Amino acid sequence: MSDAGLVVVRRDRVGGLLLQALLPIALVVMVLGFAVVDASVLSPANLLNIAQQTSYLALFAMAQTVVILTRGFDLALGPTVSMVSVGTALAMATTTATGHGTATVLLAGFGAGFGLGIACGAFNGVVIALLGVSPFVATLGSYNVAIGIATTLSAGRPVQGVPKLFSQLFYGGSVLGVPAAIAITVVIGAALHLMLGRTVFGRSLYIIGTNPRAATVAGLPVRRILVATYVLSSTLSALGAIMMTARTGSGEPNLGGALSLQAIAAAVVGGTSLAGGRGGVGTAVLGALFITILSNGMNLTRIDGYVQMVVLGAIVILGVLLDQARLERH
Amino acid sequence: MSTAVAASSSRPGLDLRSLAVRIGFLPALLIAVVAGMSAIDPQFYGTINILNILRNASFLAIVACGQALVIVAGGFDLSVGAVVALASVVMAKTMAATAHALPGQTTPIIVCGVAAGLGSGLAVGLVNGLCVAKLKVSGFVVTLGTMSATAGVGLMITSGIPVYGMPDVFVKGFGRAQLFGLPTAVYIALAVILVMVFVQRRTLFGRYVYAIGGNVEAAIVSGVSIQRHVVGTYAVSGLLAALTGILLTAQVGSGQASFGGDRMMLQSIAAAVIGGVSLRGGIGRIEIVSVSALFLTILGNALNLLHIDSRLQPVFLGIIMVAAVALDELSRRRRTQRV
Numbered sequence: 001m002s003d004a005g006l007v008v009v010r011r012d013r014v015g016g017l018l019l020q021a022l023l024p025i026a027l028v029v030m031v032l033g034f035a036v037v038d039a040s041v042l043s044p045a046n047l048l049n050i051a052q053q054t055s056y057l058a059l060f061a062m063a064q065t066v067v068i069l070t071r072g073f074d075l076a077l078g079p080t081v082s083m084v085s086v087g088t089a090l091a092m093a094t095t096t097a098t099g100h101g102t103a104t105v106l107l108a109g110f111g112a113g114f115g116l117g118i119a120c121g122a123f124n125g126v127v128i129a130l131l132g133v134s135p136f137v138a139t140l141g142s143y144n145v146a147i148g149i150a151t152t153l154s155a156g157r158p159v160q161g162v163p164k165l166f167s168q169l170f171y172g173g174s175v176l177g178v179p180a181a182i183a184i185t186v187v188i189g190a191a192l193h194l195m196l197g198r199t200v201f202g203r204s205l206y207i208i209g210t211n212p213r214a215a216t217v218a219g220l221p222v223r224r225i226l227v228a229t230y231v232l233s234s235t236l237s238a239l240g241a242i243m244m245t246a247r248t249g250s251g252e253p254n255l256g257g258a259l260s261l262q263a264i265a266a267a268v269v270g271g272t273s274l275a276g277g278r279g280g281v282g283t284a285v286l287g288a289l290f291i292t293i294l295s296n297g298m299n300l301t302r303i304d305g306y307v308q309m310v311v312l313g314a315i316v317i318l319g320v321l322l323d324q325a326r327l328e329r330h
Numbered sequence: 331m332s333t334a335v336a337a338s339s340s341r342p343g344l345d346l347r348s349l350a351v352r353i354g355f356l357p358a359l360l361i362a363v364v365a366g367m368s369a370i371d372p373q374f375y376g377t378i379n380i381l382n383i384l385r386n387a388s389f390l391a392i393v394a395c396g397q398a399l400v401i402v403a404g405g406f407d408l409s410v411g412a413v414v415a416l417a418s419v420v421m422a423k424t425m426a427a428t429a430h431a432l433p434g435q436t437t438p439i440i441v442c443g444v445a446a447g448l449g450s451g452l453a454v455g456l457v458n459g460l461c462v463a464k465l466k467v468s469g470f471v472v473t474l475g476t477m478s479a480t481a482g483v484g485l486m487i488t489s490g491i492p493v494y495g496m497p498d499v500f501v502k503g504f505g506r507a508q509l510f511g512l513p514t515a516v517y518i519a520l521a522v523i524l525v526m527v528f529v530q531r532r533t534l535f536g537r538y539v540y541a542i543g544g545n546v547e548a549a550i551v552s553g554v555s556i557q558r559h560v561v562g563t564y565a566v567s568g569l570l571a572a573l574t575g576i577l578l579t580a581q582v583g584s585g586q587a588s589f590g591g592d593r594m595m596l597q598s599i600a601a602a603v604i605g606g607v608s609l610r611g612g613i614g615r616i617e618i619v620s621v622s623a624l625f626l627t628i629l630g631n632a633l634n635l636l637h638i639d640s641r642l643q644p645v646f647l648g649i650i651m652v653a654a655v656a657l658d659e660l661s662r663r664r665r666t667q668r669v
Contacts, residue, residue: 134609137651140648143596144647145645148641275468
């Protein structure tokens with residue numbers, strides 16, 4: 001009896017480990033598979049390119065993850081990115097045109113960008129936590145509002161007049177040889193990781209996601225925490241948006257495009273549970289890396305863009321199936 | 331339920347209020363917009379504009395009916411917009427192919443095309459339903475995946491180019507035709523709404539959908555086959571989205587992968603939610619959702635007539651949607667507090 005039990009446990013553990021390691025293994029297999037078709041996938045230039053592309057999506061996946069931890073999600077992420085991009089570019093273009101110094105211009109840009117991001121997050125948080133509207137409806141509402149603001153402010157056209165220095169610093173620049181985008185994402189990711197794991201605020205996100213009622217009974221200020229979480233999430237999105245604006249060198253009213261769902265997909269594929277309470281910076285980065293490598297490899301091996309959409313869709317469902325299998329083991 | 335009845339019978343003043351809460355703010359809002367617009371702009375009640383509103387509302391209402399059914403069962407269908415596009419191109423391609431094989435024989439061409447279109451929607455719906463029911467994956471993620479996949483297939487089939495080659499009769503005699511002064515799409519939408527209302531209220535399937543959305547555990551204990559009915563809701567949603575795709579195609583005269591899309595998906599959810607369907611499941615009535623689809627269409631039309639920048643229009647839609655749901659939530663909270 002006890003022997004049989006042990007065997008089952010051991011097999012279970014091996015299976016569990018396999019499931020945990022599946023995504024990293026799949027990543028390696030995928031990269032090697034693409035490399036067989038086209039060796040340039042493994043070239044240093046392309047690897048750096050992948051890392052750089054991943055850093056943006058990873059930031060957005062982190063932004064989704066913090067709200068998904070509390071059983072929410074942010075459909076408005078993409079439009080928020082567009083809105084922040086337009087706002088940042090407009091603020092910088094205006095201050096440049098009125099002859100302000102570089103420091104003022106950059107400050108205005110960041111102020112406008114983060115201001116809009118925080119406003120959007122506060123709106124989401126207040127509507128969800130205080131008015132009791134479901135995250136889906138609340139962020140679908142702000143989705144529309146943010147799209148409207150982004151396209152109205154920009155008149156539907158890219159906003160030019162962003163100072164060169166801004167792009168040189170936050171896209172072209174590097175810290176100790178590491179491109180700015182990667183450096184920023186690593187620093188923010190590390191900080192967020194510590195915050196989620198080591199602070200009362202971070203831990204309470206997991207408690208709220210695992211059991212909201214228990215969180216309330218335990219005396220956590222759930223509403224205040226939720227508002228703060230949505231503000232944190234949109235601030236991360238705003239940071240990503242500002243970095244992407246530096247990359248394009250102009251404010252783009254459709255920069256966010258399909259980012260909302262892409263970020264959710266990245267988080268979910270990485271192993272963040274939509275049921276709340278499970279996930280973190282690691283799962284966000286892993287998911288972002290997976291999706292970026294997949295689309296990078298498919299681009300390099302010249303797989304039709306429409307086929308890529310189908311593959312991505314299948315991957316998302318597969319990722320959740322794995323998550324389900326993992327959940328059943330717990 | 332019984333406490334609410336007791337409260338209303340003891341205080342007659344509350345009766346009216348509870349009635350208002352039950353019907354919701356929607357009809358009042360609808361009447362206000364219609365009255366206001368009629369006063370401001372006589373174009374609004376011109377025949378052309380009214381027909382235009384009714385036609386667009388029909389498309390949205392059909393999709394929203396399916397969406398509402400899925401949400402009542404506690405799910406989500408993000409794929410409806412992509413299904414509209416897929417059904418459109420599948421039908422147009424099939425018709426063009428059959429026309430090539432059997433030139434001049436319109437009946438088989440139309441039957442094959444419509445069947446293929448509806449079939450494609452049904453197929454996506456079944457995949458959604460089976461993934462949700464059998465594999466126990468959340469509806470949100472499953473349909474997020476199938477949305478991307480379906481849109482991709484639609485674009486693959488057409489390479490993004492409109493598909494022509496449908497029989498003239500189908501376009502002129504059906505899609506753009508009018509019966510007693512109303513577009514055919516309006517009659518089809520009315521039929522769909524009536525059938526769906528009947529299904530929701532008078533069939534076991536409809537009642538079970540409420541039961542599943544209201545309390546899965548209780549439904550299981552009561553012996554309701556959860557899987558079969560969940561698959562059923564997604565299948566209906568896919569089928570109805572395909573129907574809208576077919577009607578749109580018949581009206582425009584070509585199959586296009588750009589039909590539907592995210593906008594249709596978001597609007598169908600907005601229509602359901604503004605129409606009082608609870609995202610927690612178990613609550614929602616098709617007839618109110620249909621009124622809500624009409625309301626959204628009229629609102630968009632009114633904003634157009636008022637020359638409000640089309641870029642600014644989403645802002646209104648977003649705020650109204652959140653406000654409608656927030657009011658609903660607040661009134662529910664107040665009611666439970668009073669009880």
